[in-house]
Amino acid sequence: MKSNKNKFLFFLFMLLMFQAWMTTVQKEPFLMSDFPKAGSDGLIIDNGKIVNSRTETILWNYSSWIPDSVERKFFTISAIRAGSIRTAGNTLIDKNNLISVNEFILYLPRALHVGLFSPFPQFWSGKGSSPAMTMARKIVGIVTLVFYFCLIGLLFAIVNYRNNKLLWTMVLFCLFGILLYSYTSVNTGTIIRTRYGFYMLLVSFGLAHIVQFFLMYKKNRDNLKNI
Numbered sequence: 001m002k003s004n005k006n007k008f009l010f011f012l013f014m015l016l017m018f019q020a021w022m023t024t025v026q027k028e029p030f031l032m033s034d035f036p037k038a039g040s041d042g043l044i045i046d047n048g049k050i051v052n053s054r055t056e057t058i059l060w061n062y063s064s065w066i067p068d069s070v071e072r073k074f075f076t077i078s079a080i081r082a083g084s085i086r087t088a089g090n091t092l093i094d095k096n097n098l099i100s101v102n103e104f105i106l107y108l109p110r111a112l113h114v115g116l117f118s119p120f121p122q123f124w125s126g127k128g129s130s131p132a133m134t135m136a137r138k139i140v141g142i143v144t145l146v147f148y149f150c151l152i153g154l155l156f157a158i159v160n161y162r163n164n165k166l167l168w169t170m171v172l173f174c175l176f177g178i179l180l181y182s183y184t185s186v187n188t189g190t191i192i193r194t195r196y197g198f199y200m201l202l203v204s205f206g207l208a209h210i211v212q213f214f215l216m217y218k219k220n221r222d223n224l225k226n227i
Contacts, residue, residue: 003034008137011177048061048062050062059099060075060099060100063101074101074104077098078097078098080185082097089187093186093188094114098183101125111182112178114182115195116199117148118188123140123141149205150206151202151203151206151211153206153213154209155206156209160209170201171202176198177195178198178199182195
């Protein structure tokens with residue numbers, strides 16, 4: 001058991017180091033990784049708000065209770081989400097942008113909902129952007145139902161192994177990755193593609209627990225027959 005724990009922690013450490021390396025080797029800084037200055041691109045700062053004077057839209061509401069270095073990260077995610085909204089598409093959901101840390105917090109339950117259960121039924125049928133995408137919608141609906149079933153297995157696994165720290169580490173790590181993409185994109189297709197690694201790990205674990213349950217059930221039933 002200790003050996004498996006060490007292997008898991010080593011794998012998690014290497015994964016985090018890879019993510020850090022990807023951030024380090026990025027040649028160009030994140031667009032809008034810092035708060036814009038007043039006067040640039042028609043922006044003004046008024047009563048703790050960043051406002052686009054051309055469109056009279058509020059881009060960000062400052063929060064007084066959170067460190068500036070942390071708030072800049074939220075602003076970066078908000079800017080990426082705004083870009084996703086402008087890109088548009090046929091599978092957009094929640095086209096409202098998040099313009100404050102408080103809105104990010106309030107959106108958390110919905111972000112989990114989108115990250116874990118999208119695509120939603122309205123995208124399981126109808127006409128897509130091409131005949132291939134129209135067929136893909138029908139296939140995605142069936143696959144999504146299977147994933148829902150696997151997530152039920154994951155829920156039972158969490159209940160059964162609720163004292164297992166390794167399980168909680170995996171689940172929380174995957175949920176964090178899924179939430180990141182739920183916050184940064186409003187396009188269902190983009191969310192499905194980008195969350196894949198995190199999501200499939202949860203789905204696979206849920207499926208494994210379901211298979212284990214049926215194998216144990218079959219074994220117990222056979223033992224009862226032999227009595």
